[in-house]
Amino acid sequence: MKNYLSINDIDSLPNWVDEAIALKKDPYQFKEMGKHKTICLLFFNNSLRTRLSTQKAAMHMGMEVMVMNFGSEGWALEYEDGTVMDQGNSEHIKEAAKVVSQYCDIIAIRAFAKLKDRTKDEAEEVLNGFTKYASIPVVNMESSIAHPLQALADAITITESNTKPKPKVVLSWAPHPKALPHAVANSFIEMIKKQNVEFTITHPKGYELNPSITKGCAIEYDQNKALENADFVYVKNWSSYSDYGKVLSQDSHWMMTQAKLGSAKFMHCLPVRRNVVVEDAVLDGGQSLVLEQANNRTFAAQIVLKKILEHSNVFSAKGKE
Numbered sequence: 001m002k003n004y005l006s007i008n009d010i011d012s013l014p015n016w017v018d019e020a021i022a023l024k025k026d027p028y029q030f031k032e033m034g035k036h037k038t039i040c041l042l043f044f045n046n047s048l049r050t051r052l053s054t055q056k057a058a059m060h061m062g063m064e065v066m067v068m069n070f071g072s073e074g075w076a077l078e079y080e081d082g083t084v085m086d087q088g089n090s091e092h093i094k095e096a097a098k099v100v101s102q103y104c105d106i107i108a109i110r111a112f113a114k115l116k117d118r119t120k121d122e123a124e125e126v127l128n129g130f131t132k133y134a135s136i137p138v139v140n141m142e143s144s145i146a147h148p149l150q151a152l153a154d155a156i157t158i159t160e161s162n163t164k165p166k167p168k169v170v171l172s173w174a175p176h177p178k179a180l181p182h183a184v185a186n187s188f189i190e191m192i193k194k195q196n197v198e199f200t201i202t203h204p205k206g207y208e209l210n211p212s213i214t215k216g217c218a219i220e221y222d223q224n225k226a227l228e229n230a231d232f233v234y235v236k237n238w239s240s241y242s243d244y245g246k247v248l249s250q251d252s253h254w255m256m257t258q259a260k261l262g263s264a265k266f267m268h269c270l271p272v273r274r275n276v277v278v279e280d281a282v283l284d285g286g287q288s289l290v291l292e293q294a295n296n297r298t299f300a301a302q303i304v305l306k307k308i309l310e311h312s313n314v315f316s317a318k319g320k321e
């Protein structure tokens, strides 16, 4: 595997989950693999988990790590080809990506959706710009439309705590004061479609996600009905997709409560707004998996780095890359 841009870059999800669980038991077993290799983490948006867990994963693999908050520290980048750069942007992606490629062996990028222009967000100019012009592998640390490191961690977490042959998994929208991206929900859906589960999505009308991603999924507008007999409830806010980037509802009836959760396990990618998205009793209770999810981010990132290093070591040994 060269790049990890979406869940579709995983050749076998069950194998990757098993390998990640094995890495978790003995995290430094491949510490020689990344020796004298450097990963550069470029952040165009804030982070706690992604930044620290990806750094930790790289350290487990014996890699050196460079981190840059590009959004606040880097030059404003231009992505259009052939532009006369006489406005605010100082540096073109062509130079930036090629320069970063000279300093490291893997680039990881976080660049969220701006939620103003759907076509522009779906073009993924930052992630795709780096992928196009970098000469080294690229990892998606949450782009406009995907968060595949989170979804892989979620797959590990569900596998570890599942006790049933075919559990019921529900993705439930929850209210939020800000307009949030679709990336976490999109990648979760793409991941869960590859699992042997019964899956239902529930949200208010107007919050339908990209139909090409939800194709084939059950959508139930009655949250209580959707939650019946659930084993895992993944809660997440997202803004409207059809009325792009808009907050259409802040209806607190959609907040997850212990009463609604019943005996199901609770999941959320974090950060989470307490008593807006989910009540304290759920997060502070025994059914919450949020800390396990955050912990598994390290091993999701580590399996991704291992696959990339294996691929690049094979190619460099052959003198091909």
Ligand SMILES: NCCC[C@H](NC(=O)CCC(=O)O)C(=O)O
Residues within 6 Å of the ligand: 142, 178, 180, 181, 182, 183, 184, 237, 269, 270, 271, 272, 273
């Ligand atoms: N990386 C995980 C989630 C990141 C982002 N959440 C946020 O921006 C929440 C910010 C806040 O609550 O103010 C999202 O939904 O995609």
Ligand SMILES: NC(=O)OP(=O)(O)O
Residues within 6 Å of the ligand: 046, 047, 048, 049, 050, 051, 142, 150, 269, 270, 271
């Ligand atoms: N879940 C997640 O990606 O967290 P951060 O935004 O803190 O990295």
